[in-house]
Amino acid sequence: MLHALLAILACQLIGEAASHALALALPGPVLGMILMAAALQLFPRFADILRPTAQGLLSHMSLLFIPAGVGVVGHFAAFEGQGLGLALAIIGSTIAAIAVGALSFVAVARLTGSRDE
Incomplete structure:
Protein backbone atom coordinates (compact mmCIF):
# COMPACT_ATOMS: atom_id res chain seq x y z
CA MET A 1 0.00 0.00 0.00
CA LEU A 2 2.82 2.37 0.78
CA HIS A 3 4.35 1.85 -2.66
CA ALA A 4 1.02 2.58 -4.34
CA LEU A 5 0.48 5.77 -2.34
CA LEU A 6 4.03 6.83 -3.13
CA ALA A 7 3.42 6.25 -6.84
CA ILE A 8 0.18 8.26 -6.78
CA LEU A 9 1.80 11.15 -4.93
CA ALA A 10 4.89 10.99 -7.15
CA CYS A 11 2.74 11.38 -10.26
CA GLN A 12 1.04 14.39 -8.72
CA LEU A 13 4.39 15.89 -7.68
CA ILE A 14 5.86 15.42 -11.15
CA GLY A 15 2.76 17.02 -12.65
CA GLU A 16 2.99 19.99 -10.28
CA ALA A 17 6.70 20.43 -10.95
CA ALA A 18 6.19 20.26 -14.72
CA SER A 19 3.29 22.69 -14.58
CA HIS A 20 5.28 25.25 -12.62
CA ALA A 21 8.57 24.74 -14.47
CA LEU A 22 6.99 25.04 -17.92
CA ALA A 23 4.50 27.75 -16.86
CA LEU A 24 1.61 25.75 -18.26
CA ALA A 25 -2.01 26.76 -17.86
CA LEU A 26 -2.83 23.11 -17.12
CA PRO A 27 -2.97 22.33 -13.37
CA GLY A 28 -0.28 20.05 -11.98
CA PRO A 29 -2.67 17.37 -10.70
CA VAL A 30 -4.15 17.08 -14.21
CA LEU A 31 -0.67 16.57 -15.67
CA GLY A 32 0.01 14.00 -12.98
CA MET A 33 -3.20 12.20 -13.84
CA ILE A 34 -2.21 12.14 -17.53
CA LEU A 35 1.19 10.76 -16.53
CA MET A 36 -0.45 8.08 -14.38
CA ALA A 37 -2.86 7.12 -17.18
CA ALA A 38 0.09 6.74 -19.54
CA ALA A 39 2.00 4.66 -17.00
CA LEU A 40 -1.03 2.43 -16.46
CA GLN A 41 -1.28 1.84 -20.21
CA LEU A 42 2.44 1.17 -20.67
CA PHE A 43 2.95 -1.00 -17.59
CA PRO A 44 0.02 -3.34 -16.81
CA ARG A 45 1.74 -4.53 -13.63
CA PHE A 46 1.58 -0.96 -12.36
CA ALA A 47 -2.22 -1.18 -12.48
CA ASP A 48 -2.14 -4.40 -10.43
CA ILE A 49 -0.03 -2.66 -7.79
CA LEU A 50 -2.27 0.43 -7.61
CA ARG A 51 -5.68 -1.28 -7.80
CA PRO A 52 -6.18 -2.24 -4.11
CA THR A 53 -5.06 1.16 -2.83
CA ALA A 54 -7.08 3.07 -5.43
CA GLN A 55 -10.20 1.05 -4.62
CA GLY A 56 -9.69 1.79 -0.93
CA LEU A 57 -9.34 5.51 -1.59
CA LEU A 58 -12.38 5.56 -3.86
CA SER A 59 -14.53 3.71 -1.32
CA HIS A 60 -13.92 6.54 1.17
CA MET A 61 -14.08 9.42 -1.31
CA SER A 62 -17.30 10.75 0.23
CA LEU A 63 -15.22 11.85 3.23
CA LEU A 64 -13.58 14.46 1.00
CA PHE A 65 -16.90 16.28 0.69
Missing part, protein backbone atom coordinates in the same frame (compact mmCIF):
# COMPACT_ATOMS: atom_id res chain seq x y z
CA ILE A 66 -17.26 16.83 4.45
CA PRO A 67 -14.95 19.90 4.57
CA ALA A 68 -16.89 21.52 1.72
CA GLY A 69 -20.19 20.89 3.51
CA VAL A 70 -18.83 22.31 6.75
CA GLY A 71 -17.59 25.37 4.86
CA VAL A 72 -21.02 25.98 3.37
CA VAL A 73 -22.73 25.65 6.75
CA GLY A 74 -20.06 27.78 8.42
CA HIS A 75 -20.54 30.61 5.91
CA PHE A 76 -24.28 30.24 5.52
CA ALA A 77 -24.80 33.93 6.34
CA ALA A 78 -22.79 34.85 3.23
CA PHE A 79 -25.38 33.02 1.12
CA GLU A 80 -28.22 35.01 2.64
CA GLY A 81 -30.02 36.92 -0.08
CA GLN A 82 -28.40 34.79 -2.77
CA GLY A 83 -30.81 31.86 -2.46
CA LEU A 84 -32.73 32.43 -5.68
CA GLY A 85 -29.57 32.94 -7.72
CA LEU A 86 -27.95 29.86 -6.22
CA ALA A 87 -31.05 27.74 -6.82
CA LEU A 88 -31.24 28.90 -10.45
CA ALA A 89 -27.53 28.24 -10.97
CA ILE A 90 -27.74 24.75 -9.48
CA ILE A 91 -30.88 23.81 -11.42
CA GLY A 92 -29.61 25.37 -14.65
CA SER A 93 -26.20 23.73 -14.47
CA THR A 94 -27.79 20.36 -13.67
CA ILE A 95 -30.09 20.60 -16.69
CA ALA A 96 -27.18 21.73 -18.89
CA ALA A 97 -24.97 18.86 -17.70
CA ILE A 98 -27.70 16.29 -18.37
CA ALA A 99 -28.36 17.77 -21.82
CA VAL A 100 -24.67 17.84 -22.77
CA GLY A 101 -24.24 14.27 -21.51
CA ALA A 102 -27.22 13.07 -23.54
CA LEU A 103 -26.10 14.90 -26.69
CA SER A 104 -22.57 13.53 -26.30
CA PHE A 105 -23.96 10.01 -25.91
CA VAL A 106 -26.04 10.40 -29.08
CA ALA A 107 -23.06 11.80 -30.99
CA VAL A 108 -20.79 8.95 -29.91
CA ALA A 109 -23.50 6.40 -30.73
CA ARG A 110 -23.78 7.87 -34.24
CA LEU A 111 -20.00 7.90 -34.71
CA THR A 112 -19.63 4.29 -33.62
CA GLY A 113 -22.56 3.15 -35.74
CA SER A 114 -24.66 1.90 -32.84
CA ARG A 115 -28.29 1.34 -33.72
CA ASP A 116 -31.37 1.30 -31.58
CA GLU A 117 -33.06 -2.09 -32.08
